[in-house]
Amino acid sequence: MCLARRNLNPKARRFIAIGNLCLFTSITLGLFDKDIRPEHVMIYHFTRGALLGLAICFLYATARLSRCGPQNQG
Secondary structure, three states: OOOOHHHOOHHHHHHHHHHHHHHHHHHHHHHHOOOOOHHHHHHHHHHHHHHHHHHHHHHHHHHHHHHOOHHHOO
8 A cells, every 4th residue: 555645634644654663673673682681582572573564554544544534525
């Protein structure tokens, strides 16, 4: 799905920015998995999973807000 950011309301723009930031951070953390001590592996995996889950939620909310926006009514 391609969203035109100019047509989004401010709340949806914030959600897409937060979602993309969480997605970028989660993917980037994959570069540092060799430097993790064995006792911190569970925290590392939890953080990556939580960020990925947040990214999915925020990007889904953006898609819902863009679909239900006032520009699409009528």
